[in-house]
Amino acid sequence: MERRTLGTNGLQVSAQGLGCMGMSDFYGPLDDAESMATLARALEQGVTFFDTAEMYGPYKNEELLGRFIAGKRDKVEVATKFGIVRDPANPQRRMFDGKPENVRRSIEGSLKRLGTDYVDLYYLHRVDPATPIEDTVGAMAQLVKEGKVRHLGLSEAGPETLARAVKVHPIAALQTEYSLWTRDPEDGVLAACRQHGTGFVAYSPLGRGFLTGQIKRFEDLAQDDYRRFSPRFQGENFQKNLDLVARIESIAKEKGVTPGQLALAWVKAQGEDIVTIPGTKRRKYLDENLGAEAVTLTADDLKRIDAAAPKGAAEGLRYPAAVMGAIAK
Numbered sequence: 001m002e003r004r005t006l007g008t009n010g011l012q013v014s015a016q017g018l019g020c021m022g023m024s025d026f027y028g029p030l031d032d033a034e035s036m037a038t039l040a041r042a043l044e045q046g047v048t049f050f051d052t053a054e055m056y057g058p059y060k061n062e063e064l065l066g067r068f069i070a071g072k073r074d075k076v077e078v079a080t081k082f083g084i085v086r087d088p089a090n091p092q093r094r095m096f097d098g099k100p101e102n103v104r105r106s107i108e109g110s111l112k113r114l115g116t117d118y119v120d121l122y123y124l125h126r127v128d129p130a131t132p133i134e135d136t137v138g139a140m141a142q143l144v145k146e147g148k149v150r151h152l153g154l155s156e157a158g159p160e161t162l163a164r165a166v167k168v169h170p171i172a173a174l175q176t177e178y179s180l181w182t183r184d185p186e187d188g189v190l191a192a193c194r195q196h197g198t199g200f201v202a203y204s205p206l207g208r209g210f211l212t213g214q215i216k217r218f219e220d221l222a223q224d225d226y227r228r229f230s231p232r233f234q235g236e237n238f239q240k241n242l243d244l245v246a247r248i249e250s251i252a253k254e255k256g257v258t259p260g261q262l263a264l265a266w267v268k269a270q271g272e273d274i275v276t277i278p279g280t281k282r283r284k285y286l287d288e289n290l291g292a293e294a295v296t297l298t299a300d301d302l303k304r305i306d307a308a309a310p311k312g313a314a315e316g317l318r319y320p321a322a323v324m325g326a327i328a329k
């Protein structure tokens with residue numbers, strides 16, 4: 001497995017990480033035993049970069065990952081996030097909290113659940129509009145001084161926020177959705193990362209599973225599946241987006257790979273500073289996704305893929321309109 005470096009302070013991680021969110025939340029039925037087996041297989045195959053967050057579960061995903069990394073701490077890089085506060089009694093309700101008190105409270109809980117005394121990469125999950133980013137990052141920087149955190153990250157922050165944050169402390173990674181149906185980071189975020197020596201972590205690189213071509217009908221999603229609330233999965237958008245997947249599928253077929261592998265290879269090909277974190281709770285999908293690491297895309301392939309899935313090709317917003325407002329500038 002290729003290693004890539006995030007940020008100028010050199011956080012080395014596997015070029016493909018593993019998104020653990022779906023093991024505890026959001027995407028249908030859970031199976032802890034298969035999730036644990038998937039984590040183990042990932043590590044065996046050279047995946048060392050594991051992505052979780054306080055709010056996944058909430059808390060359960062950090063606990064699951066904590067069980068897995070017990071006794072293996074020096075072999076893995078653990079990334080977690082704070083700043084989206086969910087009420088376990090009413091998990092649909094969310095608030096953003098980037099206050100210094102919450103930074104300190106959150107890290108203690110995460111370390112405990114993960115069963116470790118440090119995290120490799122600590123992200124602010126969403127920028128809190130009520131707290132200046134300098135205050136949040138200042139409190140996060142204090143955790144680096146205390147040795148509880150090795151590197152800092154931001155999630156869904158825009159160029160202006162990143163520019164302010166790096167004045168307080170280097171930001172090793174910015175994590176944002178990036179895939180063949182979400183090319184928003186090309187509008188300034190990727191350039192800002194390069195300007196500030198910040199690595200880029202692409203989340204939902206499989207378009208929350210849609211780009212694999214395996215999701216054929218809205219009705220097949222479990223009643224509580226988060227994707228039912230995503231505009232891209234609803235009504236006519238779903239059908240139109242299937243056309244986009246069909247175009248990706250046809251190029252994948254010619255290359256002798258799966259559409260998911262093509263989608264992952266495309267993200268990886270967008271820069272040496274980009275790391276993908278596809279999410280799965282199944283060994284079968286993990287194996288397929290790792291196969292993407294061997295896929296080479298020529299300049300001609302990239303041109304054709306770009307024509308098949310140009311910027312803005314997906315129908316519907318990537319989050320409901322009310323949630324899109326939470327993306328920071």
Ligand SMILES: NC(=O)c1ccc[n+]([C@@H]2O[C@H](COP(=O)([O-])OP(=O)(O)OC[C@H]3O[C@@H](n4cnc5c(N)ncnc54)[C@H](OP(=O)(O)O)[C@@H]3O)[C@@H](O)[C@H]2O)c1
Pocket residue numbers: 018019020021022023027051052125155156175176202203204205206207208209210212214260277278279280281282284285286288289
């Ligand atoms: N910073 C943020 O705000 C944010 C937001 C979302 C996600 N994330 C992080 O990014 C990670 C990845 O994103 P994601 O999980 O949302 O989306 P994703 O990686 O684009 O897709 C995950 C979905 O695709 C399915 N899948 C994976 N590999 C497949 C394959 N080879 N064939 C068919 N289906 C496949 C998974 O199914 P199964 O679940 O059944 O395995 C899951 O439902 C998350 O786990 C999380 O750690 C961060």
